[in-house]
Every structure is written in structure tokens, then in C-alpha cells.
Amino acid sequence: MRIKLLMICKLPHIRPGQSVGLLGGSFDPPHRGHAAISHAALKRFGLDHLFWLVSPGNPLKARQPAPLERRISASRGLIQHPRIHVSGIEADLGTRYTAQTLRHLRRRHPGVRFVWLMGADNLTHFHRWKDWQQILDTVPVGVLARPGDRISSRFSPAARIYRHAMLKGSESQLLARADSPAWCFVNLPMVDVSSTALRARGEWSAAQQG
Numbered sequence: 001m002r003i004k005l006l007m008i009c010k011l012p013h014i015r016p017g018q019s020v021g022l023l024g025g026s027f028d029p030p031h032r033g034h035a036a037i038s039h040a041a042l043k044r045f046g047l048d049h050l051f052w053l054v055s056p057g058n059p060l061k062a063r064q065p066a067p068l069e070r071r072i073s074a075s076r077g078l079i080q081h082p083r084i085h086v087s088g089i090e091a092d093l094g095t096r097y098t099a100q101t102l103r104h105l106r107r108r109h110p111g112v113r114f115v116w117l118m119g120a121d122n123l124t125h126f127h128r129w130k131d132w133q134q135i136l137d138t139v140p141v142g143v144l145a146r147p148g149d150r151i152s153s154r155f156s157p158a159a160r161i162y163r164h165a166m167l168k169g170s171e172s173q174l175l176a177r178a179d180s181p182a183w184c185f186v187n188l189p190m191v192d193v194s195s196t197a198l199r200a201r202g203e204w205s206a207a208q209q210g
């Protein structure tokens, strides 16, 4: 039983020396914006693999998301790429906070270069996350531009406090192999879509079609 649990709690496909992006999110529902930043992150940060960590629930959001199985299945329907994998690893690990998830994954995958990925809106509020400085001090962070937050996020408390650790967009290929703290903001053609807007329009099931 214990052996089975340890196997489930590992991310498949990855090996020491590889660089692996982690995009955590509610994916309630998944949409084109998630796909666009994933493709951009693979390319701009030179990642070998990218995992969507479909979260049991954002610890800062009171609203209960749709059932995890539904969000995972919709995510798998939306993203089909040989190096992008959809996972419910946080539910398997029993973690909810990103710092906790990263601690588990780094322990279980020594030698793998994890990169935490997020849209610019999350950089704006990053200083409210549990152990946010520990995240930045231990794992490179890639931030993808998002409509509405592209400029303001760069003046957020986390961005200001860690300004010394910022790589230029033109240095994005260095991020995965950089010593922490290191973070990099990349611009990309932005996709103005959010799960909130899709839910408000009652488009949850149509979202898979993008």
C-alpha cells in the first residue's frame, strides 16, 4: 500500500537533469489562456516537460470549484501535447499550499529542475501566499504576461523585494538552470480569457473546444 502511494505521488515521465515546469491552477474550467501560456513557457524557458497541477482548491479562494475529476478530464480534453501532462498530484500528495507541494516534489525527484509557472495576476498577489519567500528562494519562477496585470504585477511587493533576482525576458532560457532566487517575466501574445468569465457565461462544458 505504502509503495503504491509513493509511486502515485511521483510525476511520471521525468528524469534527473530535466527541467520541468509546474503550472498550478483551478482550471475551473481550463481554457485557451492556459494552453497559450503552457506552449509559450515550454519554448521560452526551454522546458523538457510541463505539468498542469489541477488543484484540489486554491487556499485563498472561498468558492468551491467543480469536482476535481471533471476539471482533470476537461483539461486532458483541451491540451494535447507530448510534453504537457495533466496531473492531480496535489490531491494524491494531500497538499494544498504551493510551498508544501514543491517541498514534496523536490524531495521525490532529486536532480529535477522544477520551475514554478504562473500568470502575471498571481505575481500581483504572490506576497499573500504561504511561505512565498521560501518558494522564490528555492525554485525558479516563470511569470507569463496576462491582460490587465502585465504592468502592475511588476510593481507588486514580491517583484519589488526580489528585483535583484529578476532575469530579463531575453534571458528566459537561463531560468531553469539558474540558482534561486531567480524569476523571469516573459511577454507573449496575450489571450484575454478567464475561467471566471467562462463560468459567468455558462460556458463550462464548451470551454474544452477553446
Ligand SMILES: Nc1ncnc2c1ncn2[C@@H]1O[C@H](COP(=O)(O)OP(=O)(O)OP(=O)(O)O)[C@@H](O)[C@H]1O
Pocket (backbone or CB within 6 Å): 023, 024, 025, 026, 027, 028, 032, 033, 034, 037, 117, 118, 119, 120, 121, 122, 144, 145, 146, 147, 191, 192, 193, 194, 195, 196, 197
Ligand atoms: N489568459 C491568461 N493569460 C495568462 N495567464 C493565465 C491566463 N489564464 C490563466 N492564467 C494563469 O494560469 C494559472 C491557472 O489559472 P486559473 O486556473 O486560476 O484560471 P483563471 O482563468 O485565472 O481562473 P479564475 O478566473 O477562476 O481565477 C494561473 O497562474 C493564472 O495566472
Ligand SMILES: O=C(O)c1ccc[n+]([C@@H]2O[C@H](COP(=O)([O-])O)[C@@H](O)[C@H]2O)c1
Pocket (backbone or CB within 6 Å): 023, 024, 025, 026, 027, 053, 055, 057, 058, 059, 060, 061, 096, 097, 098, 099, 122, 128, 129, 130
Ligand atoms: O500556496 C498558497 O498560499 C497559494 C495561494 C494561492 C494560489 N496558490 C496556487 O496558485 C495556483 C493558481 O491558483 P488559481 O486558483 O489562481 O488557479 C494554484 O496551484 C494554487 O494552489 C497557492
